[in-house]
Amino acid sequence: MPDPGPADPGGHNWPGAGNALGSEPSAYLRQHANNPVFWRPFGDEAFAFAAERDVPVFLSIGYAACHWCHVMAHESFEDQEIADYLNAHFVPVKVDREERPDVDSVYMAATQAISGEGGWPMSVFLTPEGLAFHAGTYFPPTPLPGRPSFRNVLEAVHDAWMERRDGVEQNARGLAATMANTQMAAAVRLDGPPELLDPAVLAEAVRLLARSEDPDAGGFGNAPKFPPSAVLEFLIRHSTVPSDTADAARDMAGRALAGMARSALCDQLDGGFARYSVTADWSVPHFEKMLYDNAQLLRVYAHWVRRGGDEVFTAEEGAAVASRCADWMLDSLLLAGGGLASSLDADTVVDGVHHEGATYLWTNEALMDALGPGDALAVAAIMNIGARGTVSTLGSPLHPGRSLTHAEAQLWERVRPRLLAARDLRSQPARDDKVVAGWNGIAVAALAEAGAVLDRPDLVQAAEAVARYLVDVHWDSGARQLVRVSHDSKARGIGGLLEDYAFCADGLLALYAVTGHSCWYAAAEDIIRAACTRFTENGNLSDSTGESAQVFNAQGQLPSLDPFDNATPSGASAFAGALLSYAAYSGSHDHRVMGGNILGLLPPLATQAPRVAGWLLATAQAALAGPVEAAVAGPESPLRRELHLALLKSPSPGLVVALQPDPDGASPEGGIVDVPLLLQRAGGPEGEPLVYLCHGMVCERPLGDVPAILARLAAMASSSQSAS
Structure with missing residues (x-):
């Protein structure tokens, strides 16, 4: 159908005209259901409609808690004249970036390449095949210095589409080819021998991070300043292993944790952390509160407590911050069905x-x-x-x-x-009740480990409830598929990304370590093995399975893998960590090799951009220090609980913990599954509990008292650094 043109500025004459977001479960999409813009959800139908009308797609990406998304909606998408022009000359499509990060990622890369900036709301103009040819972020209703009005942009894009179509399409194809070349450079081969890790790379990353640190306020870089959760995890792990840069890592982590905890970024009344600060001293936050930030920060603060703190930021102050953060998560985001909601609005x-x-x-x-x-x-x-x-x-x-x-x-x-x-x-503020699998997986790990470190069994119980929701609602055991999003305890049907599989598996393994309930190990094993099949092809790893033809076209028809951390760790780095933990439990050589191959991404990132490689660095630190495998054997007793808890409170970065099931008890989550690390392990001759420690695939004589175990862990950390 031809473009209706100026004679029909409202665009009301073609079939299917109207806003189609009213029945969408996404809170963000429903926020725009009453706009006069004829929004459609992202999908084949919208792009086919654009091809039929021979007009571009206007793609608007945001999320429910986004302040500037609300501003642009009020200024432009609620304006009837702008809506009429948009409807007449484009097919408008709305995307919730939290539902579809695969869509967000590829068009964010295009936006940054085209405009030199990125962020939300994101405004991208696409061919009916999904190729980006013009993009920006927020556009005001009237021109501002250096920023045209939204109406000016729409008119310029429409003019280019009508008068210079060949050039537009050629530029779009060129951008897709450039993005394909970028993907080839970031490819990970999983079927070869992994490169040996060099501790010097981690030390150099610490020195580079020190150059961008703000030593007065804590954290890195200038405003706007974001919580550097993955980098802090690396610094805490690095500080526990003797080296020339351990003290510097400890000091940087302590200053950042103290600066955030005492600032406006941290809600001083109820403990939740805001998304970022618009000032370098953390004094003016951007007020949206995200599950993924708070889950990561809860885990980091708990690990700081486990490490013992320092003089600048004590373990006691860290424990108070972690406890309030956990309480906020459960009070503000826990849903009746058992999952955790995504965010509170800014x-x-x-x-x-x-x-x-x-x-x-x-x-x-x-x-x-x-x-x-x-x-x-x-x-x-x-x-x-x-x-x-x-x-x-x-x-x-x-x-x-x-x-x-x-x-x-x-x-x-x-x-x-x-x-x-x-x-x-x-x-x-409004709450986005969407449940995202990966972010809930991060929360499971954080709640379980914080519960152990802070001696709060209620947090461990909450972690088990969230894990049960993920297994029951998000994991389709028959199809061996993890669904990314659910609403009202019903799966949305959007396939999980690599990050969802990795975060969920990591969370379930962390929960197993704390509870000893082997059903969580079995669920993590299923998810990891499914991910190995789903996200690898011809020996290459990808972030998604190519569910969208338009996204596949936009990235040059090559699988996409983004090695950089964003608000959460990259899917590749999170998967490497989950693989290495699973290999330590299972003894699987193939999964250990696969995790090691992913760490091959690290050297150039660590020496050029360590601030966006935090989780790769943290995983590499754990790999260098371990795996240290601890199997707790023997019947249930106060001493066994003491030994188990001492291991859970150890800061050893490469440690995995397995707890032998009590033969006289039963897992509250069902049957007992064999965990290979526990096979052939037994208590002492008098029935006393023992801990079997293995390091570098070599097992030592079992130990039965806490001081001896802690001394051996410390010695293993020292020897691993010197041996490497």
Whole structure:
């Protein structure tokens, strides 16, 4: 069907006209269901419609908690004249990037190549085959310096499509070819011998990270500043292994953890972390709260506690931060069905108007109303609430920006419940109830390990509940497929990506280590083996299985693998970690080799861009230090629990822990599965529990007391560094 053109500016005459997002389960897509724009969900039908009409696709990508997505929606997508023009000359398509990160990833790469910037909302113009030819991010309703208006962009793209089609399509094909070449450079061969890891690469990464550190506020780089969770995991692991750079790694990790914990990035009332700070000193957050950030940070803070902290940021302060973060996750994101929701919005809607961070902002007057004059003045001084708001006229976020004195800490603990109760009476940000498999997998690992380290069995129980949801709702055992997204305890039908399989497997293995319930090991094994089949072809690893022809076209018709960490670790690095842990439990040489081959991505990244290779670095550190395999054998007893807990609280980066099932007990999750690491293990002659330690495929004499075990783990860490 030809383009209806100016004679039909509303575009109301063709079949199927209208906004098609009303029945979509995605909260982000439903936010746009009442726009006058004739949005369609991403899929073959939308692109076929564009081909039929011979018009480009306008692809808009965002997510439910995104502040600037709300702004552009209000300014442009709710404007009838802009909508009429968009409907007449394009097929508008909406994508929730959290549902379809494969779509987001390829068009983000195109956007950065075309415009030199990236972010959300993302605005991309595509041929009906899915090839990108023009892109940007936020476009205002009227021109700003260096940024054209959205209407100007639409008119320019339409003119180019009508008058210079050959050039447009040639440029689009050229961009796809460039992206294909990039993919070839990042390819991972899984069927050859892995390269030997060089500890010098990790030490050099620490030195490079030190050059970009902000030693005053903590963290890396300038504003906007994001929580460097994967990098911190590497630094903590590196600091536990004797080397010339161990102390530097410890200090950088401690400064970052302290800076974030004492800042506005961390909600000082209920403990959740915001997505990032718009200032370098963490004082003005971007207020959306994401499951993936908080799950990663919970795990990192728990690992800092396990490490023992340092003088700048003690284990006790780290434990308090971790505990509050875990409580926030469960209080704010846990759904009735058992999964964890994706996020809380950056904005709060007050009287129909979006206000960024309105729930979290305080003025002197608001403090006075909640606390009375005496406490209000003291809290304002401690928590940086001044006469002028740092975010907006609605006020400033509470944050000390430093460690509190003993008296200040006592005051804060006394008034905090009253302030939280007062804040709970305000309008609250919306929650995106979408359950994402991979992010819930990260949360399972974090809750399980934090529960062990913090002596909080309720967190371990919560981890088991989330894991059960993943196995029951997201894992199709018959098809051997993991589904990425669910809503209302129903799978969405979007196939999981490599990162989903990797994060879920890693979480289930971590849960097995803490509980000893072998059903979690069996579920992780199923997921890992399915991923090895699903995401490898001709000896190459890919992030997705090519479910979308348009995405496949846009990336030059080659499998895509992004080795760089983003808000979460890359799928490749997470899969390497899961493979190496599984190989330590199972003894599988093939999976150990596969994990080692993925680590072959590391050397150029570690020496050029370590800030986006944090999880590869962390996994490599664990691989160099291990695997250290600990099998706890013998019947249930207080001593066995003590030995098991000592292992779980060990900071040894290459350690995996297996707990022999009690023959007189039963796993609450079902039958007992044989874990190869436990085969032929037995307690002592008097029935006393023993720990079998193996390192470098060599097993030592079993030990039965905690000091001896900890001493051997420390010796293994030292020997692994010197031997490597």
